[in-house]
Amino acid sequence: MSALITLNGESAGYGGRPVLHDIDLTIAAGERIAVMGRSGAGKSTLLNLLHERLADRTALIPQAAALVKTLSVFHNVYMGRLDRHSTWRNLRNLVRPAACDVGAVGQALAQVDLADKLFAPAGSLSGGQQQRASVARALFNGRPVVIGDEPVSALDRVQAAHILQQICAGHDTAILALHDIPLALAHTDRIVVIDAGRIVLDAPSRELSGADLIPYYGG
Numbered sequence: 001m002s003a004l005i006t007l008n009g010e011s012a013g014y015g016g017r018p019v020l021h022d023i024d025l026t027i028a029a030g031e032r033i034a035v036m037g038r039s040g041a042g043k044s045t046l047l048n049l050l051h052e053r054l055a056d057r058t059a060l061i062p063q064a065a066a067l068v069k070t071l072s073v074f075h076n077v078y079m080g081r082l083d084r085h086s087t088w089r090n091l092r093n094l095v096r097p098a099a100c101d102v103g104a105v106g107q108a109l110a111q112v113d114l115a116d117k118l119f120a121p122a123g124s125l126s127g128g129q130q131q132r133a134s135v136a137r138a139l140f141n142g143r144p145v146v147i148g149d150e151p152v153s154a155l156d157r158v159q160a161a162h163i164l165q166q167i168c169a170g171h172d173t174a175i176l177a178l179h180d181i182p183l184a185l186a187h188t189d190r191i192v193v194i195d196a197g198r199i200v201l202d203a204p205s206r207e208l209s210g211a212d213l214i215p216y217y218g219g
């Protein structure tokens, strides 16, 4: 598999304060990677760094669903492709959605079991439904790489497993911050653990058990 991105001894931080230190990471096209580690370890910062480098090849599922609550679910999901349609088509869709776009958005929503919410205001959805709408936006976006920051954190494990399957099926490469150890082991093929801004474990999922990961979630 060809390298999609390589980070060599990279650092990142905010306002001059380093958060990530000495990150060596090569990601190949086609990998499914779980980025794990306790709260504040630096997972989002790493995903942001990867997103900056891979932006035009990436569909993003941000940590907060980041929906425009006053717009319909259709419009929020349609935004996943705004940059690939003409301004005219985007404006027309704001007022009167075209049948082909309604069909395509509906398909993405069906994948996350939200087809019945197509024209509901996004603000009327539950937290888990908003998270699934955010996943549908990435599926509709359809770029080869998906970067998801805890994309299933508001879902129960059965539903989360289904959504993770959809995310992985819809994109060639998946880089996902996950905190549920069994889900990460079951749905990814590589686990990268961050602790205090450093990569402390990087191994194939099949070689790991829950017991290998639990220590990184201790107090």
Ligand SMILES: Nc1ncnc2c1ncn2[C@@H]1O[C@H](COP(=O)(O)OP(=O)(O)OP(=O)(O)O)[C@@H](O)[C@H]1O
Residues within 6 Å of the ligand: 014, 019, 037, 038, 039, 040, 041, 042, 043, 044, 045, 046
């Ligand atoms: N915009 C920001 N400005 C300043 N500091 C930040 C910013 N975002 C994150 N940090 C700090 O960087 C560190 C790593 O944060 P990050 O969000 O990457 O962690 P995380 O592992 O994703 O945590 P969580 O699981 O809680 O989302 C934390 O100390 C956090 O306070």
